[in-house]
Amino acid sequence: xxxxxxxxxxxxxxxxxxxxxxxxxxxxxxxxxxxxxxxxxxxxxxxxxxxxxxxxxxxxxxxxxxxxxxxxxxxxxxxxxxxxxxxxxxxxxxxxxxxxxxxxxxxxxxxxxxxxxxxxxxxxxxxxxxxxxxxxxxxxxxxxxxxxxxxxxxxxxxxxxxxxxxxxxxxxxxxxxxxxxxxxxxxxxxxxxxxxxxxxxxxxxxxxxxxxxxxxxxxxxxxxxxxxxxxxxxxxxxxxxxxxxxxxxxxxxxxxxxxxxxxxxxxxxxxxxxxxxxxxxxx
Amino acid sequence: xxxxxxxxxxxxxxxxxxxxxxxxxxxxxxxxxxxxxxxxxxxxxxxxxxxxxxxxxxxxxxxxxxxxxxxxxxxxxxxxxxxxxxxxxxxxxxxxxxxxxxxxxxxxxxxxxxxxxxxxxxxxxxxxxxxxxxxxxxxxxxxxxxxxxxxxxxxxxxxxxxxxxxxxxxxxxxxxxxxxxxxxxxxxxxxxxxxxxxxxxxxxxxxxxxxxxxxxxxxxxxxxxxxxxxxxxxxxxxxxxxxxxxxxxxxxxxxxxxxxxxxxxxxxxxxxxxxxxxxxxxxxxxxxxxxxxxxxxxxxxxxxxxxxxxxxxxxxxxxxxxxxxxxxxxxxxxxxxxxxxxxxxxxxxxxxxxxxxxxxxxxxxxxxxxxxxxxxxxxxxxxxxxxxxxxxxxxxxxxxxxxxxxxxx
Numbered sequence: 001x002x003x004x005x006x007x008x009x010x011x012x013x014x015x016x017x018x019x020x021x022x023x024x025x026x027x028x029x030x031x032x033x034x035x036x037x038x039x040x041x042x043x044x045x046x047x048x049x050x051x052x053x054x055x056x057x058x059x060x061x062x063x064x065x066x067x068x069x070x071x072x073x074x075x076x077x078x079x080x081x082x083x084x085x086x087x088x089x090x091x092x093x094x095x096x097x098x099x100x101x102x103x104x105x106x107x108x109x110x111x112x113x114x115x116x117x118x119x120x121x122x123x124x125x126x127x128x129x130x131x132x133x134x135x136x137x138x139x140x141x142x143x144x145x146x147x148x149x150x151x152x153x154x155x156x157x158x159x160x161x162x163x164x165x166x167x168x169x170x171x172x173x174x175x176x177x178x179x180x181x182x183x184x185x186x187x188x189x190x191x192x193x194x195x196x197x198x199x200x201x202x203x204x205x206x207x208x209x210x211x212x213x214x215x216x217x218x219x220x221x222x223x224x225x226x227x228x229x230x231x232x233x234x235x236x237x238x239x240x241x242x243x244x245x246x247x248x249x250x251x252x253x254x255x256x257x258x259x260x261x262x263x264x265x266x267x268x269x270x271x272x273x274x275x276x277x278x279x280x281x282x283x
Numbered sequence: 284x285x286x287x288x289x290x291x292x293x294x295x296x297x298x299x300x301x302x303x304x305x306x307x308x309x310x311x312x313x314x315x316x317x318x319x320x321x322x323x324x325x326x327x328x329x330x331x332x333x334x335x336x337x338x339x340x341x342x343x344x345x346x347x348x349x350x351x352x353x354x355x356x357x358x359x360x361x362x363x364x365x366x367x368x369x370x371x372x373x374x375x376x377x378x379x380x381x382x383x384x385x386x387x388x389x390x391x392x393x394x395x396x397x398x399x400x401x402x403x404x405x406x407x408x409x410x411x412x413x414x415x416x417x418x419x420x421x422x423x424x425x426x427x428x429x430x431x432x433x434x435x436x437x438x439x440x441x442x443x444x445x446x447x448x449x450x451x452x453x454x455x456x457x458x459x460x461x462x463x464x465x466x467x468x469x470x471x472x473x474x475x476x477x478x479x480x481x482x483x484x485x486x487x488x489x490x491x492x493x494x495x496x497x498x499x500x501x502x503x504x505x506x507x508x509x510x511x512x513x514x515x516x517x518x519x520x521x522x523x524x525x526x527x528x529x530x531x532x533x534x535x536x537x538x539x540x541x542x543x544x545x546x547x548x549x550x551x552x553x554x555x556x557x558x559x560x561x562x563x564x565x566x567x568x569x570x571x572x573x574x575x576x577x578x579x580x581x582x583x584x585x586x587x588x589x590x591x592x593x594x595x596x597x598x599x600x601x602x603x604x605x606x607x608x609x610x611x612x613x614x615x616x617x618x619x620x621x622x623x624x625x626x627x628x629x630x631x632x633x634x635x636x637x638x639x640x641x642x643x644x645x646x647x648x649x650x651x652x653x654x655x656x657x658x659x660x661x662x663x664x665x666x667x668x669x670x671x672x673x674x675x676x677x678x679x680x681x682x683x684x685x686x687x688x689x690x691x692x
Binding site for chain 2: 037038039040060061095118119122123124140142144145207224226227228229231235236239241242243244245
């Protein structure tokens, strides 16, 4: 009995995974190989060409999504790491206040936040209207409906998911370890590079995972902030599912996206050495 | 050291499953696969039998509540017509502005209705087009009991009783009609726009808004080529596709919009846009510098229809509300705000009388409404307005990719 206890305790989560992950995935895998239409129904024909067709038609959008997701992740890392570092080491007694301020905008719905960016960045809106009024920008300058707007929106929307894990990792760095580094004649740079940074890598790893995956798959930013050439794979999947009721193509695209992301994560984990990262986290 | 902090344990968690475990997981997936392998059932519905309709309605009772799902900007902000309904009938209402696009709404509703569950709405408003056609074909609409729709019978215009896409108003009755034309921001566009060519004019490079909906944009592509969308063929779609692609590749289009185009054109992000008539009039009343025209080459007229989705909890209350909106006084109040084409012709006289009594600004606004060909089109106006192509499922599979490859490049 005692040996079974951990498994029994894990049972609810396994059930959860089975019902809400495995079954839908299996259903989707099945649908991705079917042919037919929404009115007459779909039937299983093991049509693997669904994948080839979908990729053939939408490879541009898939590659673009990975590119945008990657750009946004890098931007989040560049912005997020210093913020996390500052809160963890310089935040003092007001750490929780800063964390709260960081999360405050996220009490508002994701879509609404993105739409308000649309208002903020309007061609003659609060920001650019004013700057244009002062003659600092040419009259036809605009950010909305460009790649910059979409990547910027992605960066903004997922930023806390980058900052928080890094913050947690940095927060756990024992200040005495850093002190010891200085005692051993490490410069500030060397102490950061050889002590703090490696210790924070688990946070960076988690942060990148938690931002790259949703940013790549996100349809909202491209739809609200993007223009004619900014369609991402999430928008395509949405259209295929909701507008065209082409469930097989939509499922095939979802699986392809998932496969591409999983392979990417695997390579990334290998490159960064997950074992070291996880061991550092467990310490 | 606790188990959880044991690196060896963690390593075990991250190591590959053993082969036996892998098979077990695969087995579970296979069970899921078996569940789904039988395919997604089609639901093609036969026309309703008169007895079945009668039986259905004889079993329904009034519940004293109704949930109305509609499009944004389709009801006065004070919801006066609905409040009046509540005070006259004692039926409390919930009004939800949840429909932004037919395709998106249908896409969300389809799995729910397919599974035989209720949407949670008693009245839904959908435009005539592919999705409404699907709703009817798939048997997602409750056949209406016309004995409970006396106001509709008495007050609806003839054209609104006989609609090709729902003969005999079996499943739907119109909420309102409107015109798709061109809106422009008069702050930036100083010329009077009259032609559809304005949407293709390099002068407005990067300042043109087109609609993301495949049918809407297809219609305008075809009208620009002088093709009547109702009688169009596959060859016409391809030609329209080429024209629209050239327009996009020349950088003329800024973005393919949903309902959000109206904010963009009134803020000045875009200067010229495909637009729905009533939206623009509402913004005009709010003092924004926007103007609406039907291009001289023609525009399209569409009808938004009320229907009761299958599984609705309060069909009797829903039917009462639908009929209530056909009282001329109520229809007039509604139309005065939304400024689309009302299915109740009597509204024009009511607004005329109201204008005669009003003074100042109100009088001017009301007189403009009464005279507006876009609220009360004449026969000649109707002749310039095309309706949508009716597409078969097979045709859709050709039609959609042509235009989506433009809007979602």
